Amino acid sequence: MAFAGRITSWLLALSLAPALAACVSPPVTIPPPSDGLRSAMRDMEVRVIHASVAAAPDQPVSGAGEGAAMGALQGAGGSVFLGAYACGTFEPITCLFGLTLGIVVAPVAGVVGAVVGGTKAHDSDEVSAAHESLLKAAAELDAARGLQEAFAAAQPRLAPTPASASSGPSVRLDVAIENFGLESQGQYEPDVWLVMTVSGRVLRGEDNEELYWRTWSYEGSKTPYFTLANGAPESLDRMVREAYEMVAKRVLFDLLHSVSTEPLNSAARPIGTLAAKYMQRGSELRTYERNDAQLLSRSAQPTGRPARWPELPVEAMPAAPVPAPTAAAVNPPPPAPPAPPAAEPVLAAAPPPPPAPEPAAAPASPTQEGAWAASTANWTVRLELEDGGLQGSAYCRPRNQRYRISGTIASDGSVSGSAMPSRATFEHVPIRVGGTWPTIVLPVSTLCSETSLTLKPG
Structure with missing residues (x-):
């Protein structure tokens, strides 16, 4: 039954490949939270409120018989596919020759594929043991606890300060792991990688109103299937821990620090990186994926906010700090005794030398404030x-x-x-x-x- 399913999915993917190639959504720009929202994130509480069960990868082809059948199908199908490809690329005579040759060679290619497939396939007992090992390791993962610990390690100052502990944090970040599991590619020696989709909601602490919503999609680096299975659960635990650390740091950076817009393209998402889509209350919804009913249902119309949550354009980016000219520089006053210049708020120049020589100060230490x-x-x-x-x-x-x-x-x-x-x-x-x-x-x-x-x- 599983083998028949593989054949069906393989033929379906082959037939739909040309059509899917044209369904590529254009890149969009993901703004960070507005300055008004960012200014209220002094104290943040993070809760992992939901975590999906880890999904195991597909089982590889097992046994010489199944391997030979899969190899024969791939060999014969590949021969016909190449003939059809030549038919659509070259002139009519070349088309007819290529298609005929592909059909004639298909039986031979099928035999060769059967031999190769039967040789490459692992023993059925070995495949079953490896798959059971990965299933058990995935079932034992505590996704919610692991991600919660990663957030705590990435940003130690998330807890409320003593001054605001009585009233609670100014905002709360609710994190949900919506998709979490292992995906594989290949029939005989497949590669396995971790995929994870995390959504985050920033809620105002005083009334739990949602102010910003965004998702991050993670794809990890590839690892050979049997290498991962032989080292499970330690190998899987290490892979997941690295993913948690990366996701936690990126989520906190995007929410607390990032001031630049982020271009995303779902058609070329590199392995081991994060992509994202976002929504801010009072803004239009933008996403790099089409027909996402769940995401579209979250769009909201602008409504009033308290004064401490000013409405700002989503695309607003702070410009480089440029010191404004002083009134004295525009309209110079009459000559007067020089006064010490006012210190700039951020870019302070080196102070003038002291009137009397003093011993050189020691290098700064962790106990000094400066x-x-x-x-x-x-x-x-x-x-x-x-x-x-x-x-x-x-x-x-x-x-x-x-x-x-x-x-x-x-x-x-x-x-x-x-x-x-x-x-x-x-x-x-x-x-x-x-x-x-x-x-x-x-x-x-x-x-x-x-x-x-x-x-x-x-």
Whole structure:
């Protein structure tokens, strides 16, 4: 019965391939949450409210008999397919010759395919044992708990702060695992990969009103079927844990940090990456998939919001910070004794030297409170010490890209960390002491147009 189903699905896929090739939806742009919504996400509670049962992959062809039958079908069908392909590609004479040759050669190709298929197929007992192993490992997965732990590890500050604990978090993120399982490709030595679809709803804490909704679709890297089965459940657990970590980090980055729009194309989704579709309350619904009744049913008409949730265009992106000219610069006043210039809110210049020489300050330590900033033709950067770590943001003007920088400060005064959403990292960068002001020189050649960037206190 299973073999007959494989034959039917194989023939159906072959017949529908040309038609499905034309049904490709165009790419769309996925905006991040608006600034008004983002500003209220200071405290967030994450709940994994639903998790689907993990689906096991299809069982490979088992036994020499089934392998020979499948090979014969593939050989004969492939011969006829090539003949039909030649018929639609070349001139009439070539078409007739190709189609005739494909039909004549089909029996021979079927015999060859039967021999090859019978040789490649694994023993039926081996296939059954491997499949049972994967079924058992998949059934024992606790998807909800695993993803909840991944969110906690990805963003330790999700819990409400003491000041807001009495009234609860400002927003709640409800996560649902809508699709979760293993898919396979191939009949004899199939490859297996993990697929997962996660939806997230941002709800206002005071009245549970849905403000933003989005889904993320994950496709993992491929692993040979029997390699995964022989190492189950450890191999499967490791594969799932890596997926949870990636999904949790991406969801939190898209909701809390991302400021750039994200083009998506469902026709060319790379393996091991995430795609997404979104909806924000008061906006039009956009999706890269067609005929999605469940998604379309979630569209909502704009309604009133409290003052703390202002309506902003979904596509609104914050521009690069440009200091506005002061009144003194536009209409210079009469000559007067010079006054110290006002410090800029973000891009603070290095302070003037002190009137009397002082001993050089020691490199910053995790117990010190301070901040560093820099501004060049390409960069705007600000970093701060928070809870013994380094946190901040950077904006690259040539690429119109913002980065979230986080790192740690070691006891020797060096800095290590990373810049999201890129994979750029920096390790053991010293905090240099120049005069009385410690500076940080970050290597940024992989992120923008400069080889290094000197951050001064500010």
